[in-house]
Amino acid sequence: MFFKNLTLFNFKNFEALDIDFESGLNCFVGHNGAGKTNILDALHYLSMTKSSVNSIDSANIKFEEDALLIKSVIEVNEKKHLVSCSVQAGKKKEVKVDKKEHEKLSEHIGLFPLVMISPSDTDLIYDTNEVRRKFFDIAISQADKNYLHHLIAYAFALKNRNVLLKQYGETGRLDSDLLQTYTLQLVEHGKPIYKERKVYLRQFLKFFDHHYASLQSQNESVSIVYESQLSEGEPEILYKHSLQKDKIMQRTAVGIHKDAFLFNIFDKPLKRHGSQGQQKSFLIALKLAQYDLLASQKSLKPVLLLDDVFDKLDDERMQMLLKKVTHETYGQLFITDARPERTMTLLEHNQLKARIFEIEKGKVQTTTDYEPTQK
Ligand SMILES: Nc1ncnc2c1ncn2[C@@H]1O[C@H](COP(=O)(O)OP(=O)(O)OP(=O)(O)O)[C@@H](O)[C@H]1O
Numbered sequence: 001m002f003f004k005n006l007t008l009f010n011f012k013n014f015e016a017l018d019i020d021f022e023s024g025l026n027c028f029v030g031h032n033g034a035g036k037t038n039i040l041d042a043l044h045y046l047s048m049t050k051s052s053v054n055s056i057d058s059a060n061i062k063f064e065e066d067a068l069l070i071k072s073v074i075e076v077n078e079k080k081h082l083v084s085c086s087v088q089a090g091k092k093k094e095v096k097v098d099k100k101e102h103e104k105l106s107e108h109i110g111l112f113p114l115v116m117i118s119p120s121d122t123d124l125i126y127d128t129n130e131v132r133r134k135f136f137d138i139a140i141s142q143a144d145k146n147y148l149h150h151l152i153a154y155a156f157a158l159k160n161r162n163v164l165l166k167q168y169g170e171t172g173r174l175d176s177d178l179l180q181t182y183t184l185q186l187v188e189h190g191k192p193i194y195k196e197r198k199v200y201l202r203q204f205l206k207f208f209d210h211h212y213a214s215l216q217s218q219n220e221s222v223s224i225v226y227e228s229q230l231s232e233g234e235p236e237i238l239y240k241h242s243l244q245k246d247k248i249m250q251r252t253a254v255g256i257h258k259d260a261f262l263f264n265i266f267d268k269p270l271k272r273h274g275s276q277g278q279q280k281s282f283l284i285a286l287k288l289a290q291y292d293l294l295a296s297q298k299s300l301k302p303v304l305l306l307d308d309v310f311d312k313l314d315d316e317r318m319q320m321l322l323k324k325v326t327h328e329t330y331g332q333l334f335i336t337d338a339r340p341e342r343t344m345t346l347l348e349h350n351q352l353k354a355r356i357f358e359i360e361k362g363k364v365q366t367t368t369d370y371e372p373t374q375k
């Protein structure tokens with residue numbers, strides 16, 4: 001699949017934008033704060049129905065304005081679709097495909113798959129388990145609608161069960177039947193989520209190990225370990241054993257919402273024992289594995305967004321990465337760089353053709369179709 005163009009109205013620092021893309025490599029260069037990441041974020045919106053940066057939709061409307069619009073013609077298996085997203089202050093967000101609005105936003109997820117690598121990915125290493133769980137949840141959901149439905153239903157049951165436990169803490173009264181209903185819902189939806197996370201990670205690791213190994217030449221050993229309470233026994237029994245604790249804590253202590261994904265280098269936490277370059281390589285391998293798995297599950301090539309990806313990588317890793325992502329296994333590619341000369345050198349060195357957009361203060365200054373000079 002690929003984005004043929006992009007139209008923006010009042011999206012972040014873009015008042016109006018109308019650009020056509022290459023089906024291969026597109027580069028955005030310009031100073032810090034110019035709007036490079038904002039363009040990638042608009043593409044993210046059209047794929048995932050939300051910003052990768054700011055989850056509050058209204059914060060993405062240009063300052064002083066009251067509505068934003070993002071539009072693109074996206075080609076999938078030789079069929080063109082007009083995809084649009086509009087946000088108006090105080091109104092429901094609208095995501096449309098060929099002018100038809102989805103009943104639920106979740107219906108849109110997975111139709112136009114995309115993977116983004118960005119500087120904020122370091123949150124995956126430094127932040128809590130919740131962030132890592134969310135990464136895998138999004139990755140699995142893009143390819144598996146059922147998984148997403150289980151997640152939504154699980155979150156709903158968990159919220160209700162916790163409200164009940166909190167009320168019990170405050171009033172001393174507990175509706176045991178209702179609690180049991182919610183517990184059964186957690187079991188019903190938790191089991192397939194646990195199973196799918198296990199299966200997904202097993203497949204994921206094959207791609208991940210391969211990518212990490214090919215981004216460095218020093219035999220660094222890295223791993224991802226999945227830990228779940230559900231591996232300790234039947235969930236029905238776990239909930240029974242935990243009931244007393246749940247009542248005291250006034251929240252649900254057992255379930256897949258407590259699952260952990262551990263990121264290790266040399267069997268130690270990557271957070272404390274990985275260099276910046278190793279951490280970055282880990283994150284890139286992680287996202288490329290997500291890409292590969294998504295591509296094989298969807299039988300199409302998702303779009304790949306690389307935001308500021310060359311920073312912190314040494315020349316060798318930078319070359320290896322570019323070689324990899326411009327290989328034919330990948331489809332349309334978007335790259336941002338605040339250092340245009342670095343991008344030009346990389347294109348020249350790798351003999352790559354690209355459309356280069358020079359961005360300045362929310363505007364495209366120049367568009368150049370770059371052809372490498374024959375060596
Ligand atoms: N809602 C908004 N309305 C207007 N401008 C906004 C809004 N949200 C963000 N901006 C502006 O967008 C700009 C940031 O754009 P962006 O993050 O795309 O920059 P960038 O080119 O990627 O820079 P860098 O090289 O530092 O990553 C900032 O100037 C910021 O003030």
Ligand SMILES: [Mg+2]
Nearest residue numbers: 036037308336
């Ligand atoms: Mg940026």
